[in-house]
Amino acid sequence: KFGYTDDQIRPYTFSVAPFLADPKAIQQGYLTSEPFTIEQQGVKPVVLLLADAGYSSYGSLIQTSEKLVHEKPDLVQRFVDASIEGWYSYLYGDPAPGNALIKRDNPEMTDALLAYGIAKIKEYGIVDSGDAKRSGIGAMTDARWRDFFNTMASAGVYPKDLDFHKAYTLQFVDKKVGMRP
Template sequence: MHRRPLFAHVSAHVLALATALLCAGAAQAQDKVTFATNWKAQAAHGGFYQAVADGTYKKFGLDVTIQQGGPQVNNRPLLPAGRIDFLMTGNLLHSFDNVKNKVPTVVVAAMFQKDPQALMAHPGQGYEKFENLKNAPLALIAKDGQFSWWQWLKVTHGFKDEALKPYNYNLAPFLANPKAIQQGYSVAEPIYIENQGKFKPVVHLLADHGFSTYSTLIEARTDTVKNKPELVQRFVDASAIGWVNYLYGNRKAASALMIKDNPEMSEAEMEASVALMKGQGIVDSGEAASNGVGAMSAARIKDFYEQMVKAGLYKAGEVDLSQVATLQFVNKKVGQDIKAKLGAK
C-alpha cells in the first residue's frame, strides 16, 4: 500500500495551523470603532451604512458600530468624553462653537459638499426666483435656524423678521398657506410635501446662494488625530468609498440596515432621497468631484466663517480656524476609481 510520507502530514497540519493563526490574527486586528450620527438612520447617512453592509470598513480593518441619534438622543457630548470615536455633525457652525468653547475635537472630513438646508415654497406663487422669497408674508423657521442661518439671510439677502413664525416640524401650516415659505432638509421634506400635499415644492438650497458651509462632517477627538492618525485615515477612506458605493452601486443591503435601525423609513423614501442628493450635488460636487468624497479646503472654511462674522454670529478672530479642521486625511481622490467603474450615473 502506498503511504504518504509523515512529513507531508506534518507539513499540511502546520500549514493549516498557520493559516488558522493568520485568520485569527486578522480577526483580532479589527479595530473596534463607534461612530455616532446626529439623527435617526436615513438616506443622508447612507454611505456609512453602506460601508458596514458591504464590508468596506472590515476591509480597512475596522469593526464599526453606528450609533444613531434622534430627538431624545444627543450624541455630541459623547465624543469629547471618549464614549464614541467619531461623530457625524451637521455643519461648520458646530465646529466653530467647539473651537470657541475649547472642546477638543476637530473635523477630519466633510461628506457633503453642500448643506441640504433649504427654503421651500408652493409652485406658481412667484417664488421660483430665490430673491422673491424675502417678500413672503410667512416664513416658518425653527428656533435654531432663526438664530443661525436666518441671520445670514437677513444680512446677505434682505430677509425680515416680520415674516417669522416658528416651524414645529409639522407641515400642515405650510400646506394650508400657498404664500408661505418654510425651511426644510432638501433631501427629505420635499418628499413628505409631495406625499402629503400632492405637489412638488419649489426648493432653494441655501448652498446655491452663498451659504458655503460643508455638511455631514466627521469629527474626531484631537488626541485621536494625534495618536492614531492611521486609524482616522482608514475610517475616512472607508467612509468615502462607502458613499461612492451607496450613490452609484447596489445599496439594498445598506437600506435594510437603516430600516432595521429606523423602521419609520422605507426603501422607496430612501431611493427618492438618493435621487435628490444626486440631483442637487449634495455629496459629489465642488471639491469632491475632483478630490474625492470628503474633500475640504481651508479657503472655503475661512469664507464661511467670514460670512458668519458679517451675520453677527461670531466676532472676527474669535475662532482659531486652524483648529477647526485638518486636511491631512482628505483630498486624496479616494473612491474616484470605483466611481469611474460604476459609471457614476
C-alpha cells in the first residue's frame, strides 16, 4: 500500500541511537517513550501514528481463555471493569500509585518520563478517544474489527475466509464503566 519492501525491514532494537546518528532515518517507537528520549538529546522528532495511516487495530487487549469466559464470566467482567477504572484513575485522578508500581518493576522509569507519557496519551487520545468517548475506555466495535481484518486480509496477512469474529467478544466492554460526566 505504501510502497515499502521487505528489504527495508530492520529489527526494532529499542535504541534511538541509529535514529539520532542518521538524519534520514525513521524509527518505530512508543509514543510515550522514544520521542521523550530523542527530545532529551535536543532533536524534535516528527511523530506519525499508524492509526492516522489507516491502521485501525486495537493497541492493547486483555486476553484470556474461552474456558474462563464461559466458566467465570463474572470474574472476567470484574477484571475488565477494574482495568477500565484503573485507566480513568491513572489518567484523570492521581497517577502516583500507578507510577510507583511501574517504577518498582521498571526502575529506569523517571517521574519526568511517566508524566510525559501521560501527557502524550491524553494529547493523542490513545486511551480515551473515538468509541471510548461514547462507550468508555476499552470500547470495541465489530466495525473496527472488520476494518482491521479487511486491511490485513487485503495485504495477505490473513486468509479472506478467516472467521475473525472468533478472535474477540464485546461481551465485557462498551458498558460506560468509569465514565465521568
